Amino acid sequence: MSKNSQVEENEEPKPISEALKxxxxxxxxxxxxxxxxxxxxVGLLCLVWSFFxxxxxxxxxxxxxxxxxxxxxxxKLENKNTSxxxxxxxxxxxGDKCDVFDGDWVWDESYPLYQSKDCRFLDxxxxxxxxxxxxxxxxxxxxxxxxxxxxxxxxxxMLEKLRDKRLVFVGDSIGRNQWESLLCLLxxxxxxxxxxxxxxxxxxxKHTGYLVFRFKEYNCTxxxxxxxxxxxxxxxxxxxxxxxKTTLKLDTMDWTASxxxxxxxLVFNTGHWWNNGKTIRMGCYFQEGKEVKLKMxxxxxxxxxxxxxxxxxxxxxxxxxxxxxxxxxxxxxxxxGDWRTGGTCHMETLPEIGTTTSLASSETWEQxxxxxxxxxxxxxxxSGTVKVSVLNITAMSARRKDGHPSIYYLGSLGPAPxxxxxxxxxxxxxxxxxxxxxxxxxxxxxxxxxxxRVKEAIGNVTMS
Numbered sequence: 001m002s003k004n005s006q007v008e009e010n011e012e013p014k015p016i017s018e019a020l021k022x023x024x025x026x027x028x029x030x031x032x033x034x035x036x037x038x039x040x041x042v043g044l045l046c047l048v049w050s051f052f053x054x055x056x057x058x059x060x061x062x063x064x065x066x067x068x069x070x071x072x073x074x075x076k077l078e079n080k081n082t083s084x085x086x087x088x089x090x091x092x093x094x095g096d097k098c099d100v101f102d103g104d105w106v107w108d109e110s111y112p113l114y115q116s117k118d119c120r121f122l123d124x125x126x127x128x129x130x131x132x133x134x135x136x137x138x139x140x141x142x143x144x145x146x147x148x149x150x151x152x153x154x155x156x157x158m159l160e161k162l163r164d165k166r167l168v169f170v171g172d173s174i175g176r177n178q179w180e181s182l183l184c185l186l187x188x189x190x191x192x193x194x195x196x197x198x199x200x201x202x203x204x205x206k207h208t209g210y211l212v213f214r215f216k217e218y219n220c221t222x223x224x225x226x227x228x229x230x231x232x233x234x235x236x237x238x239x240x241x242x243x244x245k246t247t248l249k250l251d252t253m254d255w256t257a258s259x260x261x262x263x264x265x266l267v268f269n270t271g272h273w274w275n276n277g278k279t280i281r282m283g284c285y286f287q288e289g290k291e292v293k294l295k296m297x298x299x300x301x302x303x304x305x306x307x308x309x310x311x312x313x314x315x316x317x318x319x320x321x322x323x324x325x326x327x328x329x330x331x332x333x334x335x336x337g338d339w340r341t342g343g344t345c346h347m348e349t350l351p352e353i354g355t356t357t358s359l360a361s362s363e364t365w366e367q368x369x370x371x372x373x374x375x376x377x378x379x380x381x382x383s384g385t386v387k388v389s390v391l392n393i394t395a396m397s398a399r400r401k402d403g404h405p406s407i408y409y410l411g412s413l414g415p416a417p418x419x420x421x422x423x424x425x426x427x428x429x430x431x432x433x434x435x436x437x438x439x440x441x442x443x444x445x446x447x448x449x450x451x452x453r454v455k456e457a458i459g460n461v462t463m464s
Contacts, residue, residue, distance in 0.1 A: 086147070087145075087146075087147060087148050087149050088147070088148050088149070089148065089149055089151070090145070090148040090149060090150055090151065090441055090445065091151055091441075091444055091445060091448050093452070095148045096449075098145060098147045098148035099145065099146075099147070100145045100148065100150060100438060100441060100442075101145075101392045101393070101395065101396060101438075102145060102146050102147070103143055103144050103145040103146045103396070104143075104144055104146070104353060104354060105141040105142070105143060105144070105351045105353060105396075105399060105400070106141065106142055106143075106144045107140060107141060107142075108140060108141070108142035109140060111139060111140045111141070111142055111429075112139040112140065112429035112430075112433065113153060113185060113188070113429065113433060114184050114185065114188045114429055115429070116128075116129060116130055116184075116428055116429060117130060118188070119183070119184035119187065119188075119428075120193070121180055121183040121184055121187065121204060121213070122180050122184065122204070122428055123176075123180060123204055123205070123411075124410075124411025124412060125405060125409040125410070125411055125422070125425065126177065126180065126405065126409075126425065126426070126427060126428040127411065127427075127428070128405050128406075128408045128427035128428075128430075129427070131408050131410070131411050131412065131414075131415075132407070132408050132414075132415050133405075133406075133408045133427065135349050137349055137350060137402065138349070138351075138400075138402045138403045138427060138430055138431075139427075139429045139430060141351055141400075142434070143396060143434045143437070143438070150437060150438070150441045151440070151441055151444060153185060153433075153436070153437050153440050154440075155185055155186050155187075155188050155189035156189040158185075158186060158440055158443075159186055159189060159190075159215060159217075159218045159220065160218070161443070161444075161447065162186075162215075162218060162220040162222075162264075162265075163218045163219060163220055164218075164219050164220060165220050165264035165265070166220070166221050166223060166262070166263045166264050166265070167182075167220070167221070167222050167223070167263065167264065167265040167267070168223045168224075168225065168260045168263035168265065168266050168267065169182075169222075169223065169224045169225070169267045169269075170224075170225045170227050170230065170254075170256075170260055170266065170267070170268050170269075171226075171227060171228070171230070171267075171268055171269035171270050171327075172226075172227075172228040172269065172270060172271070172272050172273055173226075173228075173272070173425065174269060174271075174272055174330050174424070174425065174426075175224065175267070175268075175269040175327070176224055176226070177425050177426050177428070177432050178267070178269070178327070178432040178435050178436060179222070179223075179224040180204065180428060180432075181428055181429070181430075181432040181433050181435070181436050182222060182436045182439075183196075183213060183222055184428065184429070184433075185433065185436055186215065186222065187215075190215065190217065192217070195215065195216040195217050196213060196214070196215050196216070197213065197214060197216070198211055198212065198213055198214075199212045199213070199214050199221070200212070208226065209225070209226050209256070210223065210224060210225040210226060210256060210259065211223065211224050223260070223263070225254075225256050225259065225260055227254040227256060227270075228270065228272070228273040228278075229248055229254075229270060229273055229274070229305060230253070230254055230268065230270045230305060230309050231248055231249055231250055231251075231252060231253065231254060231305045231308060231309075232248070232249050232252055232253075232254050232255050233246055233247070233248050233249075233284065234246060234247065234249065235247075236285070236287070236292055237287070237290050237292065240292050241292070241294060243283055244283060244285050244292055244294075245282065245283030245284060246282075246283065246284045246285075247284065247285050247286065247287035247292055248279070248284060248285075248286050248287065248301065248305070249287050249288075250286055250287065250288050250301055250304040250305050250308060251288050251289065251304075251308055252308065253308065253309070253312045257312065257316070261316055261317065262318075262321075262322075263322055264321060264322060264323070265322070265323050265325070265443070266317070266322055266323070266324045266325065267325045267326075267327060267391075267439065268309065268324070268325070268326045268327070269326070269327040269328075269329075270305075271328075271329035271330075271367055272329070272330075272332075272424060274298055274301075274302045274367065275298060276298055277338075277340075279298055279301075280298070286301040286304075288304070299366060299367075299370060302367060302370055303370040303373065303374060306370060306371055306374035307374050309374070310374050310375065310388070313386050313388060314385065314386055317386045319385060319386040319387075322386065323387075323389070323443070323446065324386055324387070324388045324389065325388070325389045325390075325391055325439060325442070326371070326375070326388055326389070326390050326391065327390075327391040327393060327435060328368055328371065328390065328391065328392050328393055328394045329367050329368060329394055330393060330394070330397045330426075330431075331394060331397055331398045332423050332424045333345045333348065333400075333401040333404060333423045334421070334423045335423075339420070339421070339422065339423070339424065342418075342419040342420075343421065343423060344406070344418060344419075344421050344423070345401060345404050345406050345421060345423035346406035346407050346418070346421060348401045348402040348404075348406075349402050350402055351399050351400050351401070351402050351403075352398075352399040352400075352401065353399070368394055371390075375388055375390065389442050389446075391435060391438055391439060391442070393434075393435050393438065396434070397431055397435075400426075400431045403426050403427055403430045403431040404421075404422060404423045404424070404425065404426060404427065405421075405422045405425055405426070405427055406421045406422060406423060407421055408427075409421075409422040409425065
């Protein structure tokens, strides 16, 4: 074999060996690229997972995103451009026809009216900002009626109006939410903390039957009586069906009614317990007289109970002394379930602004209609009739999906699991402060109107 042919034979495998060498070199370059790519993929997955598992606001805050979102900036600008040229003062005579419940939420940097850390009357479950909630936007929205301006809450003036009087809240734990809000609002005008105290030395807890706080300087009390249904719940009659564990006595007022009959201001609320889950599913049925109504549904039972409440108001309350308010149902904002089935609201940080569509459930509006029917059935223009003023907060509160404790209702025990959130109660300061601002406005309106009538009567006597 010639040398040339041997050279040719030795040269034939060179392309293969060269290719192998190139492959090895390329693999050395490629392997680190896969490692880098894997690292980024794992990091991305961890980031996405953290948004779902942890409260996303803490992540947003670390990147200064919380108050820079386009939507938030737009809402602030939108509210700054709101004109007040055509609005009158609600307390003025020209404001008599203004519907204070028709309006919108506007941004106001002068809010909140107090800080939770400065109020010792709050349940831990309402102190959201102290126990982990990092955004405070929910504290800085003010309710603005469309056609008039509300008076700003004046704690000192309200305390003067309450001097030697009793203001009583009766209802469920959402009523307690509002009661604690008012304690904070009023105590902000009191310099001596020790002059405001619970008359029996009882601490504020969720399950206490009633609490009475005295403002010593003004000799007035602000009281709360726990009565979720406003009618009593108790043992069923003897020989009732075995599925009946308890009954609601629809034709009788709550056992504690005698304690609040003589109040100067009565604020009722009920609603959150009037559902199948809190009644029939738990073996709680409805009773009239000695008869248990096994086939009566919750809506009919609620309507019957409200008739009992209105009848009691007209027959037992002194119209010359007591002013009665009834606050309507505050909607819940669970997404993807309810409080027992994983419903959530912890991702909500802004209210619904400018919407005209209903954000409350059909059940909520049905309950509101039943309350309205009960009020109308006992309405009369005859003297001696007790007027019931309605705090119609349902629609305005339906827009505030951002105002709930969500995972922060456990207080010092730390954030709750994501599948057990509180989207029923409200952070304080927050939405219930507005309910009390409206209560204050309606109360002051009655005061102004009464004073106006007295002046007119004196003027007529003088002229005659």
